[in-house]
Amino acid sequence: MNKLYLWGIIITAAMLGFTYYTIVLTKGGMNGDIVNMLALAGAVALVIITVFVVIKYVRQMQTDTASGELADETWDGIGEYKNELPMGWAVMFLALMVWAMWYYIIGYPVNAYSQIGEYNEDTAAHNAKFQEKYLSITGDKLVEMGESVFLADCKACHGIAADGIEGRAANLNKRLEAKTVKYVIENGSNNHLLGSEMPMPDRNGLFNTKTGALLTDAEIDAVASYVADGMSGAGANVFASTCASCHGEDGKGMEGVAPNIVEFTPTLVTNVLNHGKKGAIGGMPSFNGLNAKQKEAVGAYITSLSSTK
Amino acid sequence: MFHWLEKHPFFFAVGVFLVIAFAGLITVLPNFAQSSRPLIGAAPYSTLELAGRHLYIKNSCNACHSQLIRPFKSETDRYGHYSLSGEYAYDRPFLWGSKRTGPDLMRVGNYRTTDWHENHMKAPADVVPGSIMPAYTWMFTKLADIDTAYAEQVTVANIFSVPYNKPVPMRDGSTKIVKMGSSVEDANAMALAEAKVIAADMKDQDVKDAIAAGKIPEIVALIAYMNSLK
Amino acid sequence: MENRPLEYDYTVAKLFMFMTIVLGVVGMLIGVILAFELAFPGLNTMLGSGVAEYTSFGRLRPLHTDSIIFGFVLSGIFTSWYYIGQRVLKVSMSESKFLMFIGKLHFGLYAVGVVAIVASLLLGYTTSKEYAEFEWPIDIVVVLIWVLFGISIFGLIGIRREKSLYISIWYFIANFLGVAMLYVFNNMEIPTYFASGGHGDILHSVSMYAGTNDAMVQWWYGHNAVAFVLTVPIIAIMYYFLPKESGQAIYSYKLSLLSFWGLMFVYLWAGGHHLIYSTVPDWVQSMGSVFSVVLILPSWGSAINMLLTMKGEWQQVAASPLIKFMILASTFYMFSTLEGPIQAIKSVNAIAHFTDWIVGHVHDGALGWVGFVVIAAIYHMAPRVFKREIYSKSLMSTQFWIQTLGIVLYFTSMWIAGITQGMMWRAHDEFGNLAYSFIDTVTVLHPYYAIRGVGGLLYLVGFLMFAYNIYKTMSARPVEEYELQNASPMGA
Ligand code: HEM
Ligand code: HEM
Ligand SMILES: [Ca+2]
Numbered sequence A: 001m002n003k004l005y006l007w008g009i010i011i012t013a014a015m016l017g018f019t020y021y022t023i024v025l026t027k028g029g030m031n032g033d034i035v036n037m038l039a040l041a042g043a044v045a046l047v048i049i050t051v052f053v054v055i056k057y058v059r060q061m062q063t064d065t066a067s068g069e070l071a072d073e074t075w076d077g078i079g080e081y082k083n084e085l086p087m088g089w090a091v092m093f094l095a096l097m098v099w100a101m102w103y104y105i106i107g108y109p110v111n112a113y114s115q116i117g118e119y120n121e122d123t124a125a126h127n128a129k130f131q132e133k134y135l136s137i138t139g140d141k142l143v144e145m146g147e148s149v150f151l152a153d154c155k156a157c158h159g160i161a162a163d164g165i166e167g168r169a170a171n172l173n174k175r176l177e178a179k180t181v182k183y184v185i186e187n188g189s190n191n192h193l194l195g196s197e198m199p200m201p202d203r204n205g206l207f208n209t210k211t212g213a214l215l216t217d218a219e220i221d222a223v224a225s226y227v228a229d230g231m232s233g234a235g236a237n238v239f240a241s242t243c244a245s246c247h248g249e250d251g252k253g254m255e256g257v258a259p260n261i262v263e264f265t266p267t268l269v270t271n272v273l274n275h276g277k278k279g280a281i282g283g284m285p286s287f288n289g290l291n292a293k294q295k296e297a298v299g300a301y302i303t304s305l306s307s308t309k
Numbered sequence B: 001m002f003h004w005l006e007k008h009p010f011f012f013a014v015g016v017f018l019v020i021a022f023a024g025l026i027t028v029l030p031n032f033a034q035s036s037r038p039l040i041g042a043a044p045y046s047t048l049e050l051a052g053r054h055l056y057i058k059n060s061c062n063a064c065h066s067q068l069i070r071p072f073k074s075e076t077d078r079y080g081h082y083s084l085s086g087e088y089a090y091d092r093p094f095l096w097g098s099k100r101t102g103p104d105l106m107r108v109g110n111y112r113t114t115d116w117h118e119n120h121m122k123a124p125a126d127v128v129p130g131s132i133m134p135a136y137t138w139m140f141t142k143l144a145d146i147d148t149a150y151a152e153q154v155t156v157a158n159i160f161s162v163p164y165n166k167p168v169p170m171r172d173g174s175t176k177i178v179k180m181g182s183s184v185e186d187a188n189a190m191a192l193a194e195a196k197v198i199a200a201d202m203k204d205q206d207v208k209d210a211i212a213a214g215k216i217p218e219i220v221a222l223i224a225y226m227n228s229l230k
Numbered sequence C: 001m002e003n004r005p006l007e008y009d010y011t012v013a014k015l016f017m018f019m020t021i022v023l024g025v026v027g028m029l030i031g032v033i034l035a036f037e038l039a040f041p042g043l044n045t046m047l048g049s050g051v052a053e054y055t056s057f058g059r060l061r062p063l064h065t066d067s068i069i070f071g072f073v074l075s076g077i078f079t080s081w082y083y084i085g086q087r088v089l090k091v092s093m094s095e096s097k098f099l100m101f102i103g104k105l106h107f108g109l110y111a112v113g114v115v116a117i118v119a120s121l122l123l124g125y126t127t128s129k130e131y132a133e134f135e136w137p138i139d140i141v142v143v144l145i146w147v148l149f150g151i152s153i154f155g156l157i158g159i160r161r162e163k164s165l166y167i168s169i170w171y172f173i174a175n176f177l178g179v180a181m182l183y184v185f186n187n188m189e190i191p192t193y194f195a196s197g198g199h200g201d202i203l204h205s206v207s208m209y210a211g212t213n214d215a216m217v218q219w220w221y222g223h224n225a226v227a228f229v230l231t232v233p234i235i236a237i238m239y240y241f242l243p244k245e246s247g248q249a250i251y252s253y254k255l256s257l258l259s260f261w262g263l264m265f266v267y268l269w270a271g272g273h274h275l276i277y278s279t280v281p282d283w284v285q286s287m288g289s290v291f292s293v294v295l296i297l298p299s300w301g302s303a304i305n306m307l308l309t310m311k312g313e314w315q316q317v318a319a320s321p322l323i324k325f326m327i328l329a330s331t332f333y334m335f336s337t338l339e340g341p342i343q344a345i346k347s348v349n350a351i352a353h354f355t356d357w358i359v360g361h362v363h364d365g366a367l368g369w370v371g372f373v374v375i376a377a378i379y380h381m382a383p384r385v386f387k388r389e390i391y392s393k394s395l396m397s398t399q400f401w402i403q404t405l406g407i408v409l410y411f412t413s414m415w416i417a418g419i420t421q422g423m424m425w426r427a428h429d430e431f432g433n434l435a436y437s438f439i440d441t442v443t444v445l446h447p448y449y450a451i452r453g454v455g456g457l458l459y460l461v462g463f464l465m466f467a468y469n470i471y472k473t474m475s476a477r478p479v480e481e482y483e484l485q486n487a488s489p490m491g492a
């Protein structure tokens, strides 16, 4: 065997090796995706065809000799043979021209293909496949699914550890920071946390039933740390006499009245995802692109973050 | 025939020109009118947004970011509804890009917020560990060029009948009017009013001070543009 | 036939040759900087945060593409024109004062354009359209430069002694006409300062086309800019220097003929492959795909013609680094003109588009084909223009291998990076959710970006060796008495 062919095989094998490595690197590999397969087939064909066609011509440089009838003209000493077209080339060119004509006139005449149609089919197939699968996803599996949603969609703001990246977004390992509670009391809140419009009044609407007066700054600080510390500490009184009427004695909220401020619940998270949120930290966009199951799952995941600790 | 052409440069050139010229006409023209039609819900850019768009172009954000969501499940999951031709009717130039070193931004206004952009533009890797996007710190001090944005609004309103100060139909059946100033001063005042709303959600003290002094830092215009991408 | 030996006048060719080398260094240096900025983003502020605006990736990227394509490559084309044109038409520039003046003016205006472009891009004046970033005043300069180039081409043809046009001239004519047509239509823009009655920045303009139409026109331009700047004139150069350097006759006139007219006809239809799965009509996209595949043949036709011209001449390839440059260039031309069509197939484009695989494709062509041909051309011209032998053949040979290694590192790393990223973007996990957030698909590329940077650096190092070699050629060796014939004589 000629040395060149050996080189050709080495180069091809190396490129194929790299390409294979690429797939191994990708989670799920080919993922059963026809597009992946075609792209790789194209990549493989590219190397093999180029390498071996070029070798064919290099062999001719090594073994053949130039011949043919020269044209009359020379330009600055450059001559020109009147050789015939290389057969393979000419046939391929003609065949591809015919194929192109066929493609446009018979195969796929104008507007015979629609990329949106293709999209609709793919999406329907995807949805059908997971519709079924979703039924069996519950419990730990649901939390796992939620983590996958979180890592794809939420970590850009909340960080990979869901800690809010030093206060840039909410720390989801903990229901509430004192700063947020204080902000809510001072400014009220209207984030559809219950799923519909149900605002919480600001400090001008919050009476301490024990003192019969509006909350003082000291009381606000106390109750804020009380809530943030997981319902413990000095603010217990204020909470009981001001907040409990809506958020319940234990702070776990009341259906349709006020949300749970002790722990995350999947419903609360779903509501945040449906409506977004704006508060002391900043703005949280709504995520209506997620489907109901994905919202439920990420809700379960976030709930699990603080409850297991 | 070819040999003859090779001896007659003029006809040779004409031949080449004919062979190369008509393909363009056949691919560009047939759908030209249809492709210029705006989709219901598409509205022109406000002065501040347009100034932001100029900054996006000035810094070649389009070198790394596309604004074209292809109709694949993976893309619509990641970025939202696939792009439709009529959504781009007011985009001069188009900014689809050809390389996604960073993510698509066609609908980034849906899933990122003012304060996030503020943090991100200042130090991308602090927000997104491993990010290779450059920081744009100078945008927090340099001032946006509102005059040029206004000049462009006037130009496109006059020449291409872009509907400024006119009701454009929205998807929910309502209409929206995007205002254009009646003079440069007016345009600057309108842009400042818009900028105030955005700066209210920001934390950078220099930006807040500038706005209070009636100046608009580049970053505010850029964020206005980012937020308008929906 | 004339027998009197002609004294060709290479004044203008020389000027453009310096420009080619200078802008090649600039463009490639910026390319290397960009490559390392992606691998190590801290470099975006390498000169301190005070001037970060001018060193950040976004500002520099158009400067790389434009200084390389319209600086290095175009200068190389002009150099070759002012050299080849006289010789294959058998007239000297010195025979026409007018054409000599036009040539010098061409260079002068071009130099002005270069300065204006570098300054304006650094300051952020760009219209964002790829390879057509320049604002309107520069467009006007570009048009003037192009008109002068046209006058030079047709002027020289007008006074030629050689009745029949050599193949290279066909391609130069096509280069001129194609770019003229494309550039004008893609740069239809309205200066807003004048249209608004004197507001804002005087350099700013707004495109005449919007949205999808703008994209159509841009990629009709963009694709064919590749055709008529990075392909057509490079073929012109190749058709002259390979037979000239090797002393071989062109393998087949018929093959030249069909490849030329085939390329002219097919190229223009393929622009749709930049817009696959976009919002342009489906039929335009399909047209782009189908014609891209057809395009393989006229492209390969020229490359095959080159390879077959060297039939039986392996000893020349083995002995001469200059011929090695050209043979490997033909090979890379074949590689990128097969890679392009494969990437133009819809399903492959679904993965490849927007990824580094495209950047890999670009540089297979740019480094392997365009860069090598321009380098080879100058290596052939320099001894004749300066009437001195090439300073060092061994340096040239080392350069060849260093640059080849650079290209291999560049395209293998981008190949892997692109396919990896394309597949990761598409992946859904077992729950039907996206498997990766965007940043996961960025961090995974780090090693490949670093390898590409090294590859690019090697290419740049090779280019600096080239610049040094040419510099020494100009200044170090004694003057040759007579004009050199085939096969560049080279020092040890
Ligand atoms: C048969 C010939 C060729 C075909 C069919 C072809 C096809 C393609 C395709 C499909 C793309 C990618 C479009 C995308 O998805 O973004 C592309 C990009 C590109 N190709 Fe080629 N290619 C060919 C030859 C070449 C050659 C010889 C060069 C010379 C350097 C070249 C330079 C480029 C450049 C610069 C781009 C990038 C354009 C951009 O900025 O997006 N191509 N080509
Ligand atoms: C030292 C050698 C070079 C290096 C290191 C280099 C590096 C780069 C880098 C890093 C990019 C940006 C890719 C991205 O956005 O991800 C780029 C783009 C580009 N370069 Fe180079 N380059 C080099 C030489 C060249 C040459 C010689 C040419 C042309 C003849 C060229 C033409 C281009 C083009 C057309 C693009 C735009 C590609 C696109 O938009 O798809 N480069 N280069
Ligand atoms: Ca590009």
Ligand SMILES: [Ca+2]
Residues within 6 Å of the ligand: C127, C132, C133, C134, C135, C136, C139, C187, C189
């Ligand atoms: Ca322009």
Ligand SMILES: [Cu+2]
Residues within 6 Å of the ligand: C222, C223, C224, C226, C270, C271, C273, C274
């Ligand atoms: Cu193309």
